[in-house]
Amino acid sequence: MLALYYYPGNASLLPHMMLREIGAAFELRLVDRTSNGQKSAEYLRLNPNGRIPVLVDGDLVLFEAAAIALYLADRFPEAGLAPAMGTPERAAFYKWMVHLTNTPQAEYYAWFYPHAQVSDEAAAVALKQAAGERLDRMFDVISGQLGDRTWLLGERFSAADLFLFMLIRWGRGMPRPPRSLPNLNALAERVVARPAVQQALEAEGIKAPLF
Ligand SMILES: N[C@@H](CCC(=O)N[C@@H](CS)C(=O)NCC(=O)O)C(=O)O
Structure with a gap:
């Protein structure tokens, strides 16, 4: 089990x-x-x-x-949450999974927990602000790469889209939330419309605003 x-x-x-x-x-x-x-x-x-x-x-x-x-x-x-092994699509899938985990996800740590890295209050405020600005630039790049595609891999939905949705959701309280970028907002809307995602959100007691 x-x-x-x-x-x-x-x-x-x-x-x-x-x-x-x-x-x-x-x-x-x-x-x-x-x-x-x-x-x-x-x-x-x-x-x-x-x-x-x-x-x-x-x-x-x-x-x-x-x-x-x-x-x-x-x-x-x-x-079908990842493309077949050894294909160019699988390579693109790895790229997004690794990028999302070691770039924006890692940056969120400084945004959410600045006091875990510095004890001085003014330094924590500055760290959080700098992390927020870096996250803005990261989401700009991701949005540009996504363009008007349906999913990160094009027409094919994958776990990378779920990952990106989670990161868009985490930024809902930022000064410039990721949803303010139309491509990211559209992707998040598509992810949230999936029955499996609705079940997961409901089981966790997550209510609107979802992202
Ligand atoms: N790289 C780790 C990060 C996990 C992580 O930071 N989880 C947060 C919640 S989103 C956590 O456990 N925070 C509590 C803590 O650090 O004590 C992963 O992706 O699993």
């Missing part, structure tokens, strides 16, 4: 949406961040970094949202 350790709206939303798209049986296990559950001894045995999410599949214990996403795409190829 698959089990996903999650907290509503966190990086666990990507594998959660994928599991709903796949239609596999799985158990959702809440990590209670309100009591710092991600730093409990029990959870640290699953992910010594104390971060959410973790996927358990039998004896496999996997952390890192992007790694979980790539694993799920391979484990359930019939769900």
